[in-house]
Each structure stands twice: as C-alpha cells, then as structure tokens.
Amino acid sequence: MQTDFLKVEALSKVYPVSRGKTPVPVFENIHFSIAKGEFVCIVGHSGCGKSTILNVLAGLDSPSAGTVIMDGREVSGPSLDRGVVFQGHALMPWLTVMKNIEFAVKSRWPDWSREKIQQHSQQFIDLVGLTGSEHKKPSELSGGMKQRVGIARAFSIQPKMLLLDEPFGALDALTRGVIQDELLKICAATQQTVFMITHDVDEAILLSDKIILMTNGPRARIAEIVVNTLPRNRTRNDIHKDAQYYRIRNHLVDFLVSRSRELALTSDADYDPRNPPEVRPGEMDEDADATPRPLKQAAIHLVN
Numbered sequence: 319m320q321t322d323f324l325k326v327e328a329l330s331k332v333y334p335v336s337r338g339k340t341p342v343p344v345f346e347n348i349h350f351s352i353a354k355g356e357f358v359c360i361v362g363h364s365g366c367g368k369s370t371i372l373n374v375l376a377g378l379d380s381p382s383a384g385t386v387i388m389d390g391r392e393v394s395g396p397s398l399d400r401g402v403v404f405q406g407h408a409l410m411p412w413l414t415v416m417k418n419i420e421f422a423v424k425s426r427w428p429d430w431s432r433e434k435i436q437q438h439s440q441q442f443i444d445l446v447g448l449t450g451s452e453h454k455k456p457s458e459l460s461g462g463m464k465q466r467v468g469i470a471r472a473f474s475i476q477p478k479m480l481l482l483d484e485p486f487g488a489l490d491a492l493t494r495g496v497i498q499d500e501l502l503k504i505c506a507a508t509q510q511t512v513f514m515i516t517h518d519v520d521e522a523i524l525l526s527d528k529i530i531l532m533t534n535g536p537r538a539r540i541a542e543i544v545v546n547t548l549p550r551n552r553t554r555n556d557i558h559k560d561a562q563y564y565r566i567r568n569h570l571v572d573f574l575v576s577r578s579r580e581l582a583l584t585s586d587a588d589y590d591p592r593n594p595p596e597v598r599p600g601e602m603d604e605d606a607d608a609t610p611r612p613l614k615q616a617a618i619h620l621v622n
C-alpha cells in the first residue's frame with residue numbers, strides 16, 4: 319500500500335459563536351494518514367466533530383487550522399476526485415436512477431458520448447443490485463435502494479477517495495447488512511480508499527482496516543487508532559466466530575462507554591497528537607490471554 323495517500327496535519331475547527339461567548343475548538347491538532355486502498359472508520363460520540371472532519375476532507379468546509387493533502391495536492395474545495403455519500407443520500411428527486419448516475423458521470427467525463435455514459439452508469443447500477451430499477455424515480459424506491467443509488471453514483475465517478483457519512487444509519491439491520499456486503503465486495507474489487515463515519519462498532523470492525531477513536535468534544539482529539547487485526551477476507555457471517563473479534567469489540571465499547579469521556583477530561587504528558595497511540599486489542603500484554611467475554615450491552619448507536 320502507498321503510505322500517506324491522504325495526510326491530515328494539525329487540523330482544528332472553531333465555529334463562530336455569538337457575541338460575548340468564547341469560541342472553543344470542536345477538535346484540535348488532528349493528525350492521521352490513510353494509505354491507498356485502506357478503509358478507515360472514525361468513531362466517537364455525537365458532537366466530537368466527525369462530520370466536520372469529513373466535510374473538510376471533502377473540501378465542503380474549511381479548517382480553522384491545518385491542512386489536508388490528498389495524492390500530493392492540498393484539498394481546498396470540492397472535487398470529483400472525492401465521492402461523498404451522506405445518510406440522506408441527496409439524490410435529485412426529479413431524475414430517475416439512471417439519470418441521477420448519468421448526471422454525475424457526465425460531470426466527470428464531459429466529452430464522453432451519450433452511449434458511453436449510459437453503459438458506464440449501467441455497470442454501477444448492476445454492481446449495487448439495482449438492475450431493473452433504472453427508470454424509477456427516488457420516490458418509488460425504498461430507503462435501502464436510494465442508498466444504493468447514492469453508493470453507485472459515488473463509485474461511478476471512480477473517485478480517488480470515497481467519503482461516507484453514516485451512509486447506512488437510517489437502514490434496517492437486514493438491508494444494512496446486504497449493503498455492507500456489497501460495499502466490501504466493491505471496495506475489494508476496486509481497491510477503493512475509504513473514510514467512513516459510523517456509530518456502529520460492528521460495522522467498523524467488519525469494514526475497516528483502522529478505526530480512529532475520538533475523545534468527546536469540545537477540544538476533541540484522536541485518543542487512539544485501533545488496527546483491525548482480523549483477516550481482510552472477513553464476512554458478516556463468519557466474523558463473530560473469531561475470538562479476536564470480541565477483543566476488538568470490547569475494546570471499542572469500553573472506549574465509547576467510559577474512556578472517551580475520561581480522556582477528554584485528562585491530559586497525558588506523553589500524548590503526542592502527531593503520533594496518536596496505535597493499538598492492537600488482543601495483541602497487547604494486558605489482553606494477551608483474553609478469552610471472549612460476553613458482549614457488553616452498550617447501545618450500538620451512542621449519543622451523549
């Protein structure tokens with residue numbers, strides 16, 4: 319993997335406040351990098367700034383300090399090099415599935431013939447399992463189908479980086495699972511680099527190579543980066559059979575239930591924001607002989 323395909327350095331964000339109030343950074347001094355083909359999830363409680371970070375990576379928002387370098391160039395505005403999928407799918411309601419995707423493809427390759435645009439778009443409609451629904455409008459689709467159109471559209475422009483802001487948050491568990499499997503397949507086939515926000519620890523373990531854990535805001539920071547040590551060919555059906563899955567899961571849940579808040583209130587002299595601790599749950603000394611503990615009953619969707 320090419321190291322540092324995306325490099326985030328010293329990122330901070332302060333939103334303006336009304337007169338008389340002191341502005342406080344939502345997050346500060348965020349450093350991390352993503353290698354080409356890597357799938358990275360960011361996890362943290364509501365308000366720690368995950369969407370703001372994603373919007374800065376997308377070029378839709380600007381940081382108060384710091385830089386984002388993607389493929390050797392500074393991100394300074396939106397670009398078709400980055401495909402974004404939001405929870406609300408953001409489709410154009412007056413256009414059919416095919417036209418929604420064709421619109422994006424035409425913007426990316428304005429010189430392509432009508433036929434080539436249609437063929438290319440059809441390929442991505444087929445990839446997400448929407449063959450037969452090409453001529454339906456978003457109002458005629460289920461939530462899961464709309465989300466698939468959003469994913470097909472983002473993939474169809476073959477972005478260098480895919481940015482996903484809780485794309486499956488509004489879906490029922492069954493649909494969510496099916497689309498997660500599809501996303502895994504597409505990413506494996508295309509070596510896609512992905513940055514994704516999720517509140518779902520199981521989703522993070524299934525999909526990602528690395529999980530960035532944020533302390534609670536304001537002044538949120540990266541507490542640690544968890545390396546997913548499960549084999550990459552994991553599947554939704556098999557993942558829970560691996561004892562290592564429970565070690566990683568317990569580590570993430572422990573973090574969200576208690577450590578995210580404790581760390582936000584304490585300062586550690588050894589903490590270097592340029593080099594946040596990288597941890598491998600289950601491979602550390604204290605967890606070395608850990609046997610799977612019962613799953614903690616922490617809510618999957620955690621909010622403050």
Ligand SMILES: Nc1ncnc2c1ncn2[C@@H]1O[C@H](COP(=O)(O)OP(=O)(O)OP(=O)(O)O)[C@@H](O)[C@H]1O
Pocket residue numbers: 333334344362363364365366367368369370371
């Ligand atoms: N445009 C804005 N102006 C002022 N404050 C904002 C703006 N956008 C976000 N914020 C504040 O910044 C903080 C971080 O918001 P952000 O949406 O990035 O957090 P998040 O971690 O993605 O939360 P959630 O998990 O609930 O989506 C919040 O306190 C929010 O109120």
